[in-house]
Amino acid sequence: MPPTGTARTALRVCPLCEATCGLTLTIEGTTVTGARGDHDDVFSKGFICPKGASFGELDADPDRLRTPLIRENGELREASWDEAFALIAARLHPLIEEHGTHSVGVVLGNPNVHTIAGTLYPPVLLGMLRTRNLFTASTLDQMPKHVSSGLLFGDAFAIPVPDLDNTSHLLLLGANPLDSNGSLCTAPDFPGKLKALRERGGTLTVVDPRRTRTARIADRHLAIRPGTDALLLAALVQVLFEEGLTDPGALAGHLEGLDELRAAVGGFTPEAVAAGCDLDAEEIRTLARELAAAPTAAVYGRIGSCTVEYGTLTSWLIDVLNAVTGNLDRPGGALFPLSATDRAPRPAAPGKGFTLGRWASRVGGHPEVRGELPIAVLAEEIETPGDERIRAVIAVAANPALSAPDGSRIERALDSLDFMVSVDPYLNETSQHADVVLPPPPPSRSAHFDIVFNGFAVRNQVRYSPPAIPLEAGSMDECEIFARLALAVGGMHGADPSAVDDQVISHTLTEAVDDPLSPVHGRDPKELAAELTGTGGPERRLDLMLRLGPYGDGFGADPAGLTLARVADRPHGIDLGPLKPRIPGILKTRSGRVELLPEPIAADLPRLRAALTGVPASLVLVGRRHLRSNNSWMHNVPTLNGGSNRCTVQVHPADAERLGLADGRPARITTEAGEITIPVEITDTVRAGVVSVPHGWGHDRPGTRMAVAHARPGVNVNQLLDGSRRDPLSGTSVLNGFPVELAPA
Secondary structure, eight states: OOOOSOEEEEEEEOOSSTTOOEEEEEEETTEEEEEEEOTTOTTTTTOOOHHHHTHHHHHTOTTSOOSOEEEETTEEEEOOHHHHHHHHHHHHHHHHHHHOGGGEEEEEOGGGGGSHHHHHSHHHHHHHHOOSOEEEGGGGTTHHHHHHHHHHHSOTTOOOEEOTTTOSEEEEESOOHHHHOOSSSBOTTHHHHHHHHHHTTOEEEEEOSBOOHHHHTOSEEEOOOTTOHHHHHHHHHHHHHHTTOOOOGGGGGGEEOHHHHHHHTTTOOHHHHHHHHTOOHHHHHHHHHHHHHSSSEEEEEOHHHHSSTTHHHHHHHHHHHHHHTTOBTSTTSEEOOOOTTSOOOOOOOOOOOOOSOSSBOTTTOOBOBTTBOOGGGHHHHHHSOSTTOOOEEEEESOOHHHHSSOHHHHHHHHHTOSEEEEEOSSOOTTGGGOSEEEOOOOGGGSOBOOTTGGGGBSEEEEOOBOOSSOOOTTOOOHHHHHHHHHHHHTTOTTSOTHHHHHHHHHHHHHHHHHOTTSTTTTSOHHHHHHHOOSSSHHHHHHHHHHHHSTTBOTTTTSTTSBOHHHHHTOTTOEEEEEOOOOTTTTOOSTTSSEESSOHHHHHHHHHHHHTTSOOOOSOEEEOOOOTTOOTTTTTTSGGGSOSSOOOOEEEOHHHHHHHTOOTTSEEEEEOSSOEEEEEEEEOTTBOTTEEEOOSSOOOOOTTOOOHHHHHSOOOOGGGGOOSOOBOTTTOOBOOSSEEOEEEEO
16 A cells, blocks of 8 residues: 555564564554664664564565465465354364364464464464474474573573673674574674674674674684584583683582583593584683683574584583583573563472473374474374374464475475465465465554563563554454464354453463462452453453563552553663573472483483594585575565575585586585575685575475565575484474585586
8 A cells, every 4th residue: 555644653663583673663644664773762772674674665565465365176265254264163173073183283483473462372272272283493493492491490491691781701603693683682783782792892702614794793703513513512611620610609509410510521622522623622722711711701502503413412501601600690691581471580499390202293203392393294294194193284474385394395295184274474385285374464553562582682671562553454463363263273163252362361360369479369360350451352461461470560569560551651661670690590490400411411412422433524504594584584575685696505615616616606405305406606704614505495386475585586495304304302403514415507
């Protein structure tokens, strides 16, 4: 719709990456015509990246679906919302009745955690379904960090983040925040924070096989052999023990297994790991000594350290290194955020701990992790006959056809389903296989609150954005879409969707009033529910979470505490202060302490020791990110998909000469699982023996409706993988550091 009327402005938190920057939108009529950083935002203070600046273009993308689609005679056609949900109820609930709850698989994609609806309602949907077949983007990304945190701290969501504003030495592994804006570390203006670190005399060390934009500004760049970060970290810990440099400080009384840890890393000397890492042993020792000597230090790793063969061991060793240097849970080190919707802190006490493998997948016997199965086994669970075979899939903001290994096999599997529902604004490589597509409205027409990412923020704060523009006629709010979907699969099609929120509120308040440690203990749940404010169920649920949270008013117990109304009255946000130490209160391990050497970790260490004598592959592949891209989401936005083709294979000049490759010419990359053909980009930003291909491309499938992406499709690097390469503890697919062969096409 073209701009009409007088321009106005509206504040909005950007939902396009984990940085959660505040935006000031310019709106003409019902069209966003501009976006700039909100200089008064308490968290981002005016910072903006190209993704945020393109908010209006993405919001008005003509390829976004405006109405539901249903499949009729093999073709998708536009339909009313009533038709769409009636079809879901007619097809899905009887299928569950006949074949059981596990006959439905749920696939949750990355964008789902960027919305209120995608956070509040999937637990309700899963509760209705009671299926064990849950697959999410976590096993393509961050699951190793959840597993290591669960084993160390007893809580898979207790993930410490670097105190970027106060640390003296920051060690980054497999992370390129100048392009990614950070991940599992919500930090607007990550580049500015790294610049400030350098300006106050601090040290930045980057470990990465590529000379990324982040590596270029570092004091030290270690061009490690991909996939060997765990060896390097184990050697750093070994040096600290060997040279008497460990100093847990105030944390000492809360650590379990320090002596066992020392013995476990004893063989990982710098000299032993140097060949595997392709780093100088003395340089490893120097780094260990500098970390120990720094007034404060923080170690942080991301996707390059997670999506590798030893992803969980690497994630574990990052926090072990923070702990033995005394930098875990202290200012300037790595701290645990406390978001406004977290559970209010409770007295320290032992917990239930964290358990792996409570059940296993039907076909391959792959253990569950945090209630999920590896997304790499989705296809076999659909294709393989037998009881409890997945016959239907509900996909929410998920595109495994591009993001998971062997997307072509996944597409064939999706085509064989009895029924599929996709909640997605686009007809993309995955949603085109659905029988019903339910499109949420553009982000400008939805409220926004970062339930997930505030739990990883480098400063405690809270912000709420109401819809900047009313819903279009004929569209449906994403929260209502989820509520109606839950009712349809639960056999309650036609019920008022507000009943879903009312049930959650009633259940939450009933538990709260029965809890002696709750500020509402002993009160009447119905009276408390009547006090909730907000327009509709989702806002009332947010109000409930804030009131019962660590900064909440406790329904009057603290008159100055947070409510949704108070947060909404401060459109630039409310600063809740810097991160503070939270151990032992945050611990939920059975011992009530940080368990430095959990049994599953100890059992996996022999696999890492075997790498000390292994023969490295001559050529391995790693991914890369670009500031204008976020997985496969944004390739349909012209300003984010312009310029030179970024989907290339980057090759070091020495490798290009050895292999007979020419810049700009096509090359064939092959593995035991597949092959792709892709243009060559010769550059010394990758080390010799390493090639780099970006993730999230391959928009060349027929049947999609993403014109810009289809015109510049790129190549799907995940076609080189069949899903058999996984980190055994987390089930995460190995997307980095796997061997390849490269030749002119």
